[in-house]
Amino acid sequence: MNTSTRRAIFLDECGVGPLWVRRHAEIVQLVTQPEVLIAEIANAPVGTIVALAPAILKAEFVDNVAIILTPALALPAAQAPGAQAEADDLMSAWEETSLPISTAPTTFDPLQQIPQNIATDSDTVLADIAGMDWRQLKAAVSECTRCGLCHGRAHTVFGVGDERAKWLFIGEGPGQSEDQVGEPFVGPAGKLLDNMLLAIGVKRGENAYIANIVKCRPTNDEGHDRSPSAEEIAACLPHLQRQIALIEPTVLVALGKTAALALLALDPSTLVASLRGTIHRYAGLPLVVTYHPAYLLRKPADKAKVWSDLCLATTCHAPVLE
Template structure:
């Protein structure tokens, strides 16, 4: 073996130990080979020494080949010469220096989440002890509702009045008697295939202690109770008695009139909803009873079409 070939073998062993291989060849001596050519194994019997064992005189020469200069990259890089080099900042210091970020996320109503899984008994207890809005301060009794828990008809009013607040049952005053007559016209009776409820469960009163319509905020606070009642009932049709009940079920512009919502079949999910006048209004405007009767006929038609489909 010649001195040159021995030097080549030592260089190959050195690079192999460093995990660099294959054997590096100086650019000026590079020979183009086919990719299919497999390097020959090193000759057997050649002693192997670790890199640290090689004396400086035997270290393989290293030739640095400079990459060609790209003038466009050179010019672009020079444009950043005056930009200060960023100094690394510890993570804690960076977090402290970062401006506070406010995330506009709608708060989760834990009470509404709990209401959504209540049974009838749990719902009754929750309404009796509810403090979700200021109406609880002046109530004598909260009024959940009354009727058949498997009713196909659901009638929703706006809120308890003075008599309902005393007795704990909806529609028991003069308006309630008129509603009973409306039920009989549909061949229904209170508690038989019918359920009576309100948009709010506590009596709304004004500064003088008189009945008033509930506000939008009060209806919104009570809405989870009404939603749970509907889920438990699975009615075939819902009759909204008055604007407050209609808006609680359907949403929409608070300035809308009941007359605009009448004579149409709306939907609460898949359940048909018919809007008509509240019995208390009909006591003041008896001439509109004929209009209300047409609304009830529309509800009866919706019940006949969808009632058998109710689960």
């Protein structure tokens, strides 16, 4: 029995769809006997159990440690030290709101939200950006002062990857780790994104480019990460538009709500769930919307949905390869 079959049997036993797991021999051995694995982890130390309570049994692999998520094993939040702090470290931008799904999303153009001081020079600046090559664009981003985010940044986060990539993944904006190193998607969310790419046969830097809607880290008054404002998005979006034009990707994947709404010019009340499962268009290119990796760290059960979204994106990409 091959590895993929064993993995499918285990996931079926757990009642969940595909998950990204590390492909190590000891995991393969474990999943051949799921009932033994479940029994062993049920008796594991408290530190290996996550304080979540989904309706059905699920399993997650983190650094070769299987974590069981089930009501019977769920612990109160107070018994899981650091769990809340870890959640607080994640940007809130990738959480779905409690608003009902809009059946007819309202058009919302972030470029109409440009403040007066930016609007006065927008025609000239947009024309300049539209004619830049990679070197000029990187220099312009590194020196950009078109919105207030420039005052708090350690580094601009331009983007990373193959500049002729067929896959373009677009997130919201840099977090603290990204701001420190100047590269998008580092830390736990970045590692998960890398695993997502590997699941569809793509590697960071090889036929994939990763960017964000804004190039500087948005923070609130307490210094915590936040979603960028409409004005900040409007000021920075022309840089991303030029990146798209230079890369000429085959398919765009919007990671999370902010990226999806900015690219599709939709009302802020629109939910990611209402945009999934459909091939949208941006500048004539196919665009698939899915959840942000940071959101998946908080709600791992939705990884199966993201797998479905990536498979949909693959259908857009495949004809170009043939």
